[in-house]
Amino acid sequence: LKRLARKQSKDALPVKHSAVLGAGIMGGGIAYQSASNGVSITMKDIREEALEAGLDEAGKLLKKQIQRGKLKPEGMATVLNAIQPALSYGEFGKVDLVVEAVVENPKVKMSVLTEVEAQVSDDTIITTNTSTISVDLLSTALKRPENFCGMHFFNPVHRMPLVEVIRAKTSSEQAIATTVAYALAMRKTPIVVNDCPGFLINRILFAYFGGFNKLVADGGDFMAIDKALERFGWPMGPAYLLDVVGMDTGKHAAGVMAEGFPDRMASESKTIIDALFDAERLGQKNGKGFYKYE
Numbered sequence: 001l002k003r004l005a006r007k008q009s010k011d012a013l014p015v016k017h018s019a020v021l022g023a024g025i026m027g028g029g030i031a032y033q034s035a036s037n038g039v040s041i042t043m044k045d046i047r048e049e050a051l052e053a054g055l056d057e058a059g060k061l062l063k064k065q066i067q068r069g070k071l072k073p074e075g076m077a078t079v080l081n082a083i084q085p086a087l088s089y090g091e092f093g094k095v096d097l098v099v100e101a102v103v104e105n106p107k108v109k110m111s112v113l114t115e116v117e118a119q120v121s122d123d124t125i126i127t128t129n130t131s132t133i134s135v136d137l138l139s140t141a142l143k144r145p146e147n148f149c150g151m152h153f154f155n156p157v158h159r160m161p162l163v164e165v166i167r168a169k170t171s172s173e174q175a176i177a178t179t180v181a182y183a184l185a186m187r188k189t190p191i192v193v194n195d196c197p198g199f200l201i202n203r204i205l206f207a208y209f210g211g212f213n214k215l216v217a218d219g220g221d222f223m224a225i226d227k228a229l230e231r232f233g234w235p236m237g238p239a240y241l242l243d244v245v246g247m248d249t250g251k252h253a254a255g256v257m258a259e260g261f262p263d264r265m266a267s268e269s270k271t272i273i274d275a276l277f278d279a280e281r282l283g284q285k286n287g288k289g290f291y292k293y294e
């Protein structure tokens, strides 16, 4: 995969300084990953608290690296200094590539994309970390849609190696190549995929969750299913994974998949994901989902 990706990145523009819009779970992780791999990054949010939380998270991850002996203590300041928090677009004229990682709402994303395009140079590549919105739809918010594509990281960003680079109908080879090269610089494994509901990974993952939902509806014990999958060799089973993803995110993505592939992905009855969501058992984010968390 890496060899293929390198071949694809031959048309890439250099990415010396990047920016991420949104300092949430994903934006903070993207900033940490970029800065730790030598590409300085501006992290913009509309809330000061979000910027502080994003920087705190990066600090915690760096401390862990120091404890494990993977980073010298003096390296911590270098990485943190490479993340520039921002509440305005002041420095965006110098940015080579932007990753939009604001809330998963098409209207908000489209207005943010229009806004940022007016601040960056004509060559800047703009990408989106959306999990469920069509990149073709988002591209319509831009005057230079050729400079745009998807760059879909997985959570937690520092641990998950794969990045889906999503080709919109209008994406230029240069936009794809630059995004692939940036993913490689961040020590990720990029794959280039077409735009469709779920892209590649969520099409597979939600078919798997669908199978799990049916097993539970048939009376299957979720803990026994998780244990079986762990023995099978997977790092975690479906119930635990859904607790990590969050029932709100899981329900939303399942809805998108059902709409995109009604014959394959739609469920006629309420699923265990719906039931947990209704019972406000969202998973690790609120301390209870399939399992309880302290």
Ligand code: NAD
Residues within 6 Å of the ligand: 021, 022, 023, 024, 025, 026, 027, 044, 045, 046, 047, 050, 101, 102, 103, 104, 105, 108, 112, 129, 130, 131, 132, 152, 153, 154, 155, 245, 249
């Ligand atoms: P989040 O809610 O943790 O963070 C979103 C951040 O965007 C917030 O800090 C919010 O203040 C900020 N924001 C809102 N409007 C803004 C604006 N106009 N300009 C700048 N910042 C703004 O969300 P998240 O989980 O980090 O998700 C962000 C994106 O990443 C979404 O598109 C989501 O679908 C995608 N994604 C999430 C995951 C996941 O597991 N959480 C995985 C892959 C992709």
